[in-house]
Amino acid sequence: xxxxxVSKGAERYVVGKVERFDQKNEAFKRATWDxxxxxxxxxxxxxxxxREMPKEKxxxxxxxxxxxxxGWHVALDFGSGLxxxxxxxxxxxxxxxxxxxxxxxxxxxxxxxxxxxxATRVIKSAARLFGASLVGVCGLDRRWLYSNSYHxxxxxxxxxxxxxxxxxxxxxxxxxDYEAMKQAPNNIAEAAASTVYSRMxxxxxxxxxxxxxxxxxxIPMGNDTANSVPLxxxxxxxxxxxxxxxxxxxSYGPRVRLNKIFTDMxxxxxxxxxxxxxxxxxxxxxxxxxxxSQAIVSGPPTEEIHNISNIKGLLRWxxxxxxxxxxxxxxxxxxxxxxxxxxxxxxxxxxHEWVRWGVKNTRWLDSLFVKADDLLGxxxxxxxxxxxxx
Amino acid sequence: xxxxxVSKGAERYVVGKVERFDQKNEAFKRATWDxxxxxxxxxxxxxxxxREMPKEKxxxxxxxxxxxxxGWHVALDFGSGLxxxxxxxxxxxxxxxxxxxxxxxxxxxxxxxxxxxxATRVIKSAARLFGASLVGVCGLDRRWLYSNSYHxxxxxxxxxxxxxxxxxxxxxxxxxDYEAMKQAPNNIAEAAASTVYSRMxxxxxxxxxxxxxxxxxxIPMGNDTANSVPLxxxxxxxxxxxxxxxxxxxSYGPRVRLNKIFTDMxxxxxxxxxxxxxxxxxxxxxxxxxxxSQAIVSGPPTEEIHNISNIKGLLRWxxxxxxxxxxxxxxxxxxxxxxxxxxxxxxxxxxHEWVRWGVKNTRWLDSLFVKADDLLGxxxxxxxxxxxxx
Numbered sequence: 041x042x043x044x045x046v047s048k049g050a051e052r053y054v055v056g057k058v059e060r061f062d063q064k065n066e067a068f069k070r071a072t073w074d075x076x077x078x079x080x081x082x083x084x085x086x087x088x089x090x091r092e093m094p095k096e097k098x099x100x101x102x103x104x105x106x107x108x109x110x111g112w113h114v115a116l117d118f119g120s121g122l123x124x125x126x127x128x129x130x131x132x133x134x135x136x137x138x139x140x141x142x143x144x145x146x147x148x149x150x151x152x153x154x155x156x157x158x159a160t161r162v163i164k165s166a167a168r169l170f171g172a173s174l175v176g177v178c179g180l181d182r183r184w185l186y187s188n189s190y191h192x193x194x195x196x197x198x199x200x201x202x203x204x205x206x207x208x209x210x211x212x213x214x215x216x217d218y219e220a221m222k223q224a225p226n227n228i229a230e231a232a233a234s235t236v237y238s239r240m241x242x243x244x245x246x247x248x249x250x251x252x253x254x255x256x257x258x259i260p261m262g263n264d265t266a267n268s269v270p271l272x273x274x275x276x277x278x279x280x281x282x283x284x285x286x287x288x289x290x291s292y293g294p295r296v297r298l299n300k301i302f303t304d305m306x307x308x309x310x311x312x313x314x315x316x317x318x319x320x321x322x323x324x325x326x327x328x329x330x331x332x333s334q335a336i337v338s339g340p341p342t343e344e345i346h347n348i349s350n351i352k353g354l355l356r357w358x359x360x361x362x363x364x365x366x367x368x369x370x371x372x373x374x375x376x377x378x379x380x381x382x383x384x385x386x387x388x389x390x391x392h393e394w395v396r397w398g399v400k401n402t403r404w405l406d407s408l409f410v411k412a413d414d415l416l417g418x419x420x421x422x423x424x425x426x427x428x429x430x
Numbered sequence: 431x432x433x434x435x436v437s438k439g440a441e442r443y444v445v446g447k448v449e450r451f452d453q454k455n456e457a458f459k460r461a462t463w464d465x466x467x468x469x470x471x472x473x474x475x476x477x478x479x480x481r482e483m484p485k486e487k488x489x490x491x492x493x494x495x496x497x498x499x500x501g502w503h504v505a506l507d508f509g510s511g512l513x514x515x516x517x518x519x520x521x522x523x524x525x526x527x528x529x530x531x532x533x534x535x536x537x538x539x540x541x542x543x544x545x546x547x548x549a550t551r552v553i554k555s556a557a558r559l560f561g562a563s564l565v566g567v568c569g570l571d572r573r574w575l576y577s578n579s580y581h582x583x584x585x586x587x588x589x590x591x592x593x594x595x596x597x598x599x600x601x602x603x604x605x606x607d608y609e610a611m612k613q614a615p616n617n618i619a620e621a622a623a624s625t626v627y628s629r630m631x632x633x634x635x636x637x638x639x640x641x642x643x644x645x646x647x648x649i650p651m652g653n654d655t656a657n658s659v660p661l662x663x664x665x666x667x668x669x670x671x672x673x674x675x676x677x678x679x680x681s682y683g684p685r686v687r688l689n690k691i692f693t694d695m696x697x698x699x700x701x702x703x704x705x706x707x708x709x710x711x712x713x714x715x716x717x718x719x720x721x722x723s724q725a726i727v728s729g730p731p732t733e734e735i736h737n738i739s740n741i742k743g744l745l746r747w748x749x750x751x752x753x754x755x756x757x758x759x760x761x762x763x764x765x766x767x768x769x770x771x772x773x774x775x776x777x778x779x780x781x782h783e784w785v786r787w788g789v790k791n792t793r794w795l796d797s798l799f800v801k802a803d804d805l806l807g808x809x810x811x812x813x814x815x816x817x818x819x820x
Contacts, residue, residue, distance in 0.1 A: 091529075145495070170501070
């Protein structure tokens with residue numbers, strides 16, 4: 041499963057004209073304005089306003105509900121949350137503080153970059169020290185910028201305008217806890233996601249200050265401002281999967297969250313990679329079978345889209361965001377079942393022989409593989425107590 | 431090196447009357463008001479006001495200076511920093527946000543604790559999910575509360591008043607990066623510390639919200655409000671060492687930062703542990719030999735103190751905070767040499783046979799052990815490029 045370097049990143053999925061995506065059309069944003077999704081949205085967003093009562097059901101009792109909410113704390117109260125971006129930890133510029141600003145570096149200092157390879161190595165070392173699990177760099181392909189950002193709380197759109205000097209994107213992946221994700225879908229699995237949203241807000245904030253401290257511009261982001269997955273593919277972090285998420289080549293597989301920084305610092309883009317995900321996903325279909333809302337399609341990749349929540353012009357497996365959101369809303373938690381069951385999601389540290397075999401032998405791969413993966417206990421949902429007693 | 435459970439925590443070092451420590455007397459706080467330390471302090475604190483220029487020397491150039499400063503960003507700009515506590519991420523109560531507060535839990539909800547062992551397990555699982563490397567619980571021994579807190583920037587003291595309902599302390603240890611600490615002392619090693627201060631502010635903030643979300647009170651802290659080391663010893667996280675820091679039994683050894691939460695949630699205290707540190711430190715003396723400022727004493731433990739920066743009434747190796755700070759100020763970075771050279775600081779994941787031998791055979795331990803530890807390359811300062819190219 042050693043990745044091979046390839047020339048095309050997200051471009052390899054492009055078969056038609058790609059228009060920049062309006063963030064307002066993303067399913068979780070639509071839920072706040074689209075009349076058809078309004079009722080479900082009310083139920084879903086009540087949780088984030090402290091109006092969800094704990095249930096008797098394990099995984100949804102007070103201790104799990106509070107866990108998922110506490111995980112959100114830093115991302116929502118000190119970062120931009122999942123909103124429009126540019127706020128708090130993800131501010132687009134250094135902020136004044138006392139006699140200095142948040143870079144705490146002498147004014148006017150600029151590190152002249154003579155060697156972009158060396159500069160890239162420095163940025164990546166810094167990103168890993170700050171806590172990124174994986175980091176890559178790509179030239180910024182502006183097709184993946186949102187056309188407009190949309191603020192869920194303020195219900196405001198604004199055009200995404202990124203100056204031409206922002207030529208590079210630094211993309212980071214942040215591992216979610218394996219044991220907690222084995223709980224999906226319930227509030228423990230949501231906590232795996234929410235706590236990583238909080239952690240990665242801190243990481244991206246520090247990396248942006250670092251770049252600014254060296255005299256360059258940096259726009260730190262979460263899910264806002266641009267599609268993360270194609271940028272991550274361009275930056276060599278992994279491949280697109282049937283479930284629409286990035287799959288990385290390490291033991292994390294799809295068990296990561298992504299964020300990114302745009303910068304004018306001259307960096308050396310990474311090569312995109314391939315390690316068999318496309319062929320594997322064609323055969324496996326495990327995520328599609330287990331998806332509680334049938335939001336993930338089975339069958340071959342297609343150019344067709346489900347609704348305005350999909351980008352046109354791509355050959356891939358489009359995810360039905362309406363159905364995915366419906367499942368979140370009815371269940372009252374984030375889901376993540378697709379991540380849990382994916383054969384690429386394995387125990388930390390193990391690049392499992394089983395998956396290696398599957399990737400090498402995709403031509404033999406059929407539903408037997410999926411059944412065997414289950415029989416071996418992979419992707420099996422854990423008992424709630426297994427998390428609390430681990 | 432399997433720790434054995436013992437009955438006495440920090441109490442084992444107490445030989446006289448212990449008076450609560452005034453934070454104003456801690457060396458880094460003294461530097462801001464003690465006339466004798468004023469000149470050094472000016473040089474030292476200029477860095478945090480963006481007035482330190484990069485040097486030509488490797489480890490102190492722009493890329494390393496900016497790294498240490500960026501690492502501080504979250505701790506200083508969103509947390510309480512190293513100041514008086516109670517601010518930002520370490521607020522003592524949940525803050526209002528929209529229609530709810532930062533717990534995002536229904537008002538008035540309280541998880542009745544029937545089994546404090548189970549409640550403690552839940553809190554520890556949450557702490558680890560949020561990112562703590564180690565977590566323990568102790569009954570709150572009020573001798574370790576500061577008498578007064580001191581705000582370095584505002585130059586204000588205020589008495590530390592913690593209601594009697596706060597019966598427990600949850601103490602967390604957070605690993606610092608091994609490779610970065612191998613650089614000590616320079617700005618990369620400072621970045622290992624600063625980035626962990628930022629990360630652990632997020633962790634303690636989330637854990638405090640979690641406890642509040644379950645209906646209990648929580649005071650989250652960094653270095654403020656109480657001495658962390660004796661609380662960590664009481665909570666079973668490790669032992670006191672010659673260098674005055676906690677040594678944990680895993681491969682981190684002393685390579686951790688500590689923070690803590692006081693709570694009224696009924697928890698089950700951990701047993702303190704012993705695994706041979708006291709006898710080992712008696713013989714090893716490596717930290718004392720390598721300390722650039724001779725702030726760490728050689729010889730047997732003593733009740734004597736160096737100055738007002740030490741607590742009276744303890745039999746241990748008192749660290750000379752004035753000398754330690756002087757070294758920080760003259761060098762222009764945090765130090766950490768003692769942590770780098772300590773034989774208990776080993777590669778992540780390895781509980782090294784060598785140290786295991788040393789702990790078991792302290793009666794044979796002499797300077798030969800220290801020399802051999804060096805010859806094997808342990809604790810050796812790394813070249814600056816080794817960090818950037820790792």
